[in-house]
Amino acid sequence: MSAVDDVVTEAPAVEAVPKRAMTLGLGTSLVMLAALLLVPLFVKNFVIFQLTMLLIYGIAVLALNILTGGSGQFSLGQSAFYAVGAYTSAILMEHANMNYALTLPIAGVICFGFGYLFGKPALRLSGVYLALATFALATAMPQILKLGFFEHWTGGVQGLVVTKPDAPELVQSVLSLAQLKAMSQDMWLYYFTLAISIGIYIASINLLRSRSGRAFMAIRDNEIAASAMGVNVALYKTLAFGVSAGITGVAGGLGAIAVQFVAPDGYTILLAISLFLGMVVGGVGWLPGSLVGSAFIIFVPNIAESISKGLSGAVFGVLLFLVIFLVPHGARQVAMVAQNLLGKLTKK
Amino acid sequence: MELFTNQVLAGIATGAIYACMALAVVMIYQAIDHLNFAQGEMAMFSTFLSWQMMQWGMPYWGAFVLTLALSFAGGILIERLLFKPLAKAPVLTNVAGFIALYGIINSFAGLIWDFTIKQYPTPFGSSPFLGSQLISTHQAGMIGVTVLLLILLFIFFQYTRIGLAMRAAAALPESARLVGINTSWMIALGWGMAAAIGSIAGMLIAPVVFLEPNMMLGVLIYGFAAAVLGGLTSPLGAVVGGFLVGVFENLAGTYIPGVGNELKLPIALALIITVLVFKPAGLFGRPIVKRV
Amino acid sequence: MTAMLNVKDLRAYYGQVQALHGLSFALNEGSLTTLLGANGAGKTTTLRAICNMVRSTGAIEFEGKPLSGRSTENVVRLGIAHVPQGRGTFTTMTVEENLQLGAITRTDRKNIVDDIERMYAHFPVLKERYTQQAGTLSGGEQQMLAVARALMLRPRLMLLDEPSFGLAPLIVRDLFKILGKINREDKVTILVVEQNAQLALELADQAYVIETGRIVMSGNAKEIANNEDIRKSYLGY
Numbered sequence: 104m105s106a107v108d109d110v111v112t113e114a115p116a117v118e119a120v121p122k123r124a125m126t127l128g129l130g131t132s133l134v135m136l137a138a139l140l141l142v143p144l145f146v147k148n149f150v151i152f153q154l155t156m157l158l159i160y161g162i163a164v165l166a167l168n169i170l171t172g173g174s175g176q177f178s179l180g181q182s183a184f185y186a187v188g189a190y191t192s193a194i195l196m197e198h199a200n201m202n203y204a205l206t207l208p209i210a211g212v213i214c215f216g217f218g219y220l221f222g223k224p225a226l227r228l229s230g231v232y233l234a235l236a237t238f239a240l241a242t243a244m245p246q247i248l249k250l251g252f253f254e255h256w257t258g259g260v261q262g263l264v265v266t267k268p269d270a271p272e273l274v275q276s277v278l279s280l281a282q283l284k285a286m287s288q289d290m291w292l293y294y295f296t297l298a299i300s301i302g303i304y305i306a307s308i309n310l311l312r313s314r315s316g317r318a319f320m321a322i323r324d325n326e327i328a329a330s331a332m333g334v335n336v337a338l339y340k341t342l343a344f345g346v347s348a349g350i351t352g353v354a355g356g357l358g359a360i361a362v363q364f365v366a367p368d369g370y371t372i373l374l375a376i377s378l379f380l381g382m383v384v385g386g387v388g389w390l391p392g393s394l395v396g397s398a399f400i401i402f403v404p405n406i407a408e409s410i411s412k413g414l415s416g417a418v419f420g421v422l423l424f425l426v427i428f429l430v431p432h433g434a435r436q437v438a439m440v441a442q443n444l445l446g447k448l449t450k451k
Numbered sequence: 452m453e454l455f456t457n458q459v460l461a462g463i464a465t466g467a468i469y470a471c472m473a474l475a476v477v478m479i480y481q482a483i484d485h486l487n488f489a490q491g492e493m494a495m496f497s498t499f500l501s502w503q504m505m506q507w508g509m510p511y512w513g514a515f516v517l518t519l520a521l522s523f524a525g526g527i528l529i530e531r532l533l534f535k536p537l538a539k540a541p542v543l544t545n546v547a548g549f550i551a552l553y554g555i556i557n558s559f560a561g562l563i564w565d566f567t568i569k570q571y572p573t574p575f576g577s578s579p580f581l582g583s584q585l586i587s588t589h590q591a592g593m594i595g596v597t598v599l600l601l602i603l604l605f606i607f608f609q610y611t612r613i614g615l616a617m618r619a620a621a622a623l624p625e626s627a628r629l630v631g632i633n634t635s636w637m638i639a640l641g642w643g644m645a646a647a648i649g650s651i652a653g654m655l656i657a658p659v660v661f662l663e664p665n666m667m668l669g670v671l672i673y674g675f676a677a678a679v680l681g682g683l684t685s686p687l688g689a690v691v692g693g694f695l696v697g698v699f700e701n702l703a704g705t706y707i708p709g710v711g712n713e714l715k716l717p718i719a720l721a722l723i724i725t726v727l728v729f730k731p732a733g734l735f736g737r738p739i740v741k742r743v
Numbered sequence: 744m745t746a747m748l749n750v751k752d753l754r755a756y757y758g759q760v761q762a763l764h765g766l767s768f769a770l771n772e773g774s775l776t777t778l779l780g781a782n783g784a785g786k787t788t789t790l791r792a793i794c795n796m797v798r799s800t801g802a803i804e805f806e807g808k809p810l811s812g813r814s815t816e817n818v819v820r821l822g823i824a825h826v827p828q829g830r831g832t833f834t835t836m837t838v839e840e841n842l843q844l845g846a847i848t849r850t851d852r853k854n855i856v857d858d859i860e861r862m863y864a865h866f867p868v869l870k871e872r873y874t875q876q877a878g879t880l881s882g883g884e885q886q887m888l889a890v891a892r893a894l895m896l897r898p899r900l901m902l903l904d905e906p907s908f909g910l911a912p913l914i915v916r917d918l919f920k921i922l923g924k925i926n927r928e929d930k931v932t933i934l935v936v937e938q939n940a941q942l943a944l945e946l947a948d949q950a951y952v953i954e955t956g957r958i959v960m961s962g963n964a965k966e967i968a969n970n971e972d973i974r975k976s977y978l979g980y
Contacts, residue, residue, distance in 0.1 A: 118541050171543070227728045231486055235679055236724045238672075243717030376550060383547040416558030423551035424533065431540035612847060619833055619844050626831035628815040629794070629824075630896065631848035635814075737835070 117175045117323055120388040120435065126308055127391045127438070136301075143293050151289040152361065153401065158293075158300045159357045161397035164381040165307060165390055166350035172388020173311055174343035175323025177230065180221075180237030181378045183244040184214045184348040186370035188355025190248065193263045193365040194256050203268045203360050207299070210356035211349045218348020222341035229326075241375040248367035262366030265359050268292070296357050303350055307390055310346070319343055384426055386435025395434040399426070458701045464586045466697020467593040468659065471652035472667075472674030473681065473689035474600060475645050480683050481621050482641020483534075485545060489552035490649050491671030493529075495664060496556050497522040497650030498657050499564050502571060511574055515654060519647050526646025530639045538635075560664040571657035593655045600648065601690050617641065672716065673700070676723045682736020691734065696723070747772040747932050748793070748900060753801035755785075755792045755956075762788045763799070764956040770900070770949075775926045775933045777947040777964065779940045779978060785956040786936040787828055790902045794818050794825050805900065820848055824898035828905055830889040834878030838869055841877050841888055845895025855895070862891040865921060883914040890918070894925065900932045901925075907939045915939065919946045940978040944968040952978070 127135065143151045167181050191213050192206040221240065228236055247253075249260050257263065270291030278285055310316050318339045321329035330336045359365045377400040384399045385392025407418035430436040475494070479487050497518050504514035533552065537545050575592030608614040620627040620637035627634050652674075653667065660666050677696040681688025696719060703718045727733070746769035755763040763785050770776055780786050792799040794815050803810040810818055819825070824845075833841050842862055846855045863870035866887040872880060877888060886906055893901055903922070907915040923946055926933050937943035944950060944964045952960035952967070960973060967973055974980055 117543065224724075224728060227731055228724070231683070232679060232724070232727050232731065235675065235720065236727075239717050239720030239724060242672075242720070243714070246714045246717065379543075380547055380550060383543050387541065387543055413562045414558050416554040416561075418558075420551040420553070420555035420558070423547060423554070427540065427544050427547055427551070428536055431537065431544045433544075612843075615836075615840060615843060616847055618836070619847075622833055622835055623831060625796070625815075626827070626833060627844075628796075629819060629827060629831060630844050630892070631816050631819040632844075633814070633816050 117171060117387060119320065119324060120172065120386075128442075139297055143290055148287055148289040151287075151293050155289070155293045155296050155361050156358070157394070157397050157401055158296045159354050159361060160378070160381065160401060161394040162300055162303055162354040162357070163351050163378050164385060164396045164400075165304065165393035166347040166354065167378050167382045168385070168388055168390055168393055169307055169311070169319075169350070170343055170347035171382060173316065173323065174319035174340060175326075176225075176340060176343060177234045178237040178344075178347070179234050179372070179375050179379060180240035181347075181351050182370050182372065182374035183237075183240045184218055184351040185355035185358065185374060185378075186244050186248065186365075186367075187217055188214050188352030189359035189365045189370065190257060190263075190355075191352065192356035192359045193265050196265055196360075197263055198256065204295075207353050207356045211353045214352025214355070215345045215349030217352075219341050219345035221348070222344030225344065226337055226340055237375075238372065241372045245367040245371050248370070257367075258365075260367060262364060262369075265363045265365065267360065267363050292361055296361070299353065299357065303353070304390065307350070311390070315339065315342065380423065384423075384433050386433030386438075389433065389435035389438075391438070392434040454705070455702075458705050459698050460586065462698030462701035463694050464590040464594070464697070465659075465701065466677075466694035467590060467597055468652070468656045468670055468693070469673040469677045469696045470690040470693025471593065471597045471600070471655055472649070472670050473677035473693045474597065474604070474686055475649040475652055476671075476674050476678040477681075477683060477686050477689040478604070478648055479641060479645035480678065482617070482638050482645065484621070485542065485549075486675055486678075487645070488546070488549040488671070489556060490645065491667030491674070492553050492556035492560070493522070493526065493646050494649035494653035494656075495667045496560050497525075497646070498571070498653035498662060498666075499560055499664075501650075501654055502569065502657075502662055503564075505572070511572060515574075518650055518654065522650035523643040523647040527639045527643040529646075530642035534642075535635065535639075538638075557664055564664070566663055566665070569662040571654075571662045573655075573658035577658070589658055596651065596655060597690060597693075600651065601686055604686050613640075669716065673697075673719065676720055680723045680726060680733055682733030684737055685733070685735040688733055688735030699723070745772075746770060747806055748934075749802075749804040750789075750793070751802040751804075753789070753792055753799060753803065755788050755797050755799040757788075757797065762797075762956055763792065765801070766953070766956070766958055768951055768958060768961065770932060770934060772932055773926070773930060774949055775923065775947045776935070776949040776951065777943040778934060778936045778951050778953060779938075779943060780953040781979075782938065783955075784953045786953055787904050788956075789953070790825060790827075790904050790934070790936055793902065794823065819896070822896070822899040823902065824893035824896045824900070825902040826889045826893045826904060826906065828908070830885050832877045832880075832885050832889055832892075834876065836877055837874050838877055838880070838888060839873045841892050842869075842895050845892035846897075849895075849897070858895055858897070862894060865894075865925075866891055882909050883911070883918070886910060886914075886918060887921075890921070890925075894929070894931070898931060900934070903933065903935045905936055905938060907937060907942065912942075915942055919943075922946060940974075941968075941980060 143154060163181060163185055167178060170176055170178055188210040191210040192203070195201040195206040195209060196203055225233055225236055248257055251259070267288050269288055270286040274291065275285050311319070318334045321332065321334050322336055322339055326336060381396030381400045385396030403422055404415070404419055407422060408415040410418045472491070475490055476486060479490060500521060501514040501518040504517060505511065529552070534545065534548060537548055573589045573592070575589045577587045577589050580586040580588045580591040608618055616632050617637050617640065620632050620634040624634045656670060657666065660670070673696050674693070677692035678689045680695060681692030699722050700715055700719045703722070704715050707718065748770040750769065751767050753763050753766040754761060766789060778786050778789060788797060791797045793803055793810065795810065795813060795818055796815055805821055805823060808821065833844060839859070842859050846858065849855055868884055869888060869891060872884070877885065880888060890906070906918060910918070919942055922933060922935070925931050935943060935947065944967060947964040950962065950964040950967050951958050960967065
């Protein structure tokens with residue numbers, strides 16, 4: 104409508120996490136690790152299953168943190184990558200009789216490719232436009248999974264049942280030698296997931312600290328300046344999408360195994376929105392917060408429903424508001440406050 | 452060829468819904484620079500309020516006007532109570548706030564009025580418009596009201612002092628403060644106006660999609676898409692975008708094989724995104740020059 | 744004469760970084776004062792602190808009223824116009840709309856129309872371009888527009904942040920002549936922040952020199968201009 108362009112000097116939409124705050128301190132990390140290792144030994148199988156889902160969604164939120172918090176690209180479409188990973192594992196396990204552990208790297212690689220390919224046309228989009236594009240992807244995925252064309256593999260609307268793996272022979276024989284109870288499927292799956300989670304967490308932290316990570320963050324903070332400094336913006340943006348999708352795919356595969364079931368309506372836009380909320384509650388860009396965010400999206404809806412069946416959505420909304428009023432920067436803010444307090448106490 | 456023209460016309464008719472919603476979306480985007488996901492729910496709740504008033508015996512136009520006023524006030528109230536405290540919080544946190552608001556409103560609507568579908572009256576009647584099988588009088592009425600709204604908004608922004616102040620506050624908040632404009636209240640006003648426009652959209656749409664708490668979700672998404680397609684800074688673009696989205700949706704459903712109702716949405720979105728890849732600021736949007 | 748603007752022990756902060764370390768100065772009514780100093784000395788911060796655009800402590804009083812705690816727009820409504828660095832022009836709006844915005848807080852409709860005519864008299868080039876988008880004006884023209892917009896407020900005090908920035912010397916001369924005229928005829932007290940010390944000292948009555956957030960020199964503008972030592976140490980010429 105006018106000849107004059109809007110000149111915008113933009114503050115980055117995603118704020119940076121200061122480098123020293125990027126991970127938990129050594130002490131806190133060790134405490135967390137100990138808790139994660141020991142808690143399953145004392146609780147029932149169903150709780151172990153919930154803890155496994157906690158880790159799995161934590162991985163998915165972490166992937167989103169790398170994409171949005173790291174490279175500044177919005178995504179409301181992670182559920183699509185999660186679904187592809189889940190179905191990849193399910194199909195390989197049930198149709199090709201593949202060992203469950205092998206399906207995961209394959210799911211990861213396929214989703215990496217998928218994410219990379221999606222990242223290419225998305226290069227020209229940013230902010231609200233990218234959100235819309237990823238939203239389209241997420242809404243399309245359940246429909247694509249239901250398509251008659253794929254039904255032979257995907258099981259159509261019904262989906263596929265996935266066989267839960269037993270703990271490996273080696274572990275069981277070691278346990279019986281030590282005169283301990285055999286390990287349940289749930290417990291084995293938990294520790295298996297935990298090992299993978301730790302591996303992904305460490306690899307992600309290293310990625311963000313590496314040259315690629317710095318390229319991501321330069322792009323997030325100021326894309327034009329980054330490209331003026333010689334950062335290959337197109338390469339790193341698509342790479343970020345690929346990495347994020349790949350990790351989400353692994354989470355999806357683990358999810359399929361844990362839930363023992365894949366079906367199109369299990370991977371709707373609601374999942375994508377939940378992962379987004381998990382990222383915000385945990386603290387955008389703060390990888391340790393992924394677990395907190397995951398806990399929020401798994402447990403708070405249940406809490407909301409127990410408070411009021413008819414108004415569970417409203418209660419959830421109110422609780423969410425409470426969280427973002429108190430800590431607009433998410434769990435990272437809580438950690439910083441705690442760290443400051445500890446610092447003051449130890450100085451005395 | 453006749454099928455094509457028919458589908459285009461039918462698309463324009465349904466597109467009026469999206470155009471109306473898109474106007475509300477652009478309205479709030481102008482004020483706060485974000486897209487408010489809860490806007491559809493606010494429109495839905497307003498529509499339910501008007502329905503309730505009519506159940507209690509109020510005539511249609513009385514309920515319409517009262518709902519308009521209540522929605523305006525409600526929009527301002529929500530902004531002051533829930534989003535002013537988040538003004539300094541990061542963008543993504545605000546988005547989480549919109550999602551929370553969505554849940555709250557949707558849930559309350561379901562509790563108060565339950566999820567059964569209700570009939571909603573139209574002041575325009577539903578006979579064929581000018582004898583055409585494709586456009587009903589109601590749809591013609593929708594198009595008319597949307598165009599009227601557009602004209603009123605244009606007059607408001609171009610020819611009134613407060614419209615000028617709102618434009619200034621949205622364009623350069625710091626400079627606006629330096630001429631004495633209370634930019635915080637401009638945002639509240641923007642919310643109020645968006646809520647009012649949304650309520651009009653809801654009351655026009657309900658006769659077609661029937662009144663129930665989840666009626667606005669699809670409409671909102673298409674409304675966003677239309678606003679983005681038209682260029683988020685342009686009310687005219689929003690309206691044109693709305694009609695285009697209606698046409699896209701219809702043509703996709705008619706001509707692309709295997710596209711049932713469920714795939715219409717992603718395909719329409721995909722078409723829009725394709726346009727954006729070539730014209731990132733939308734059809735009527737001002738190209739944004741970024742200064743490093 | 745009582746001071747119109749009284750600044751006492753002003754400290755200003757950008758986050759954790761302190762930019763002003765206890766500034767104190769006063770402006771008399773009707774005076775034209777210039778605040779000089781190198782890049783980063785704190786000149787812009789001072790003007791922003793007066794308008795509460797930056798976190799600060801200390802006491803600022805305008806015509807006896809304390810400014811702390813007021814929002815920027817409320818400070819402006821007391822009669823303080825601020826022409827910011829970079830001019831802050833509403834580039835997507837027309838010249839006339841920019842002028843109307845300057846008067847947006849006023850209620851005397853007829854006088855606003857008269858004032859716009861007076862601005863066109865001060866700055867004829869604006870009249871030529873009054874329906875043009877402000878962003879299409881040249882640098883000098885935009886600066887005139889920014890000053891005119893500030894004047895539309897009918898301010899008692901006008902703050903200008905580096906009005907000469909990016910402008911050719913002849914245009915700066917013209918602009919400063921107009922500022923002098925406004926100060927004398929319209930009785931507007933002016934505080935001008937400048938890097939271009941020479942021209943500013945010719946225009947002003949009083950001058951302050953600021954260095955790393957502190958006032959290091961103050962006095963009569965002519966005396967400072969004539970003092971070669973001061974000029975060489977602080978003003979670079």
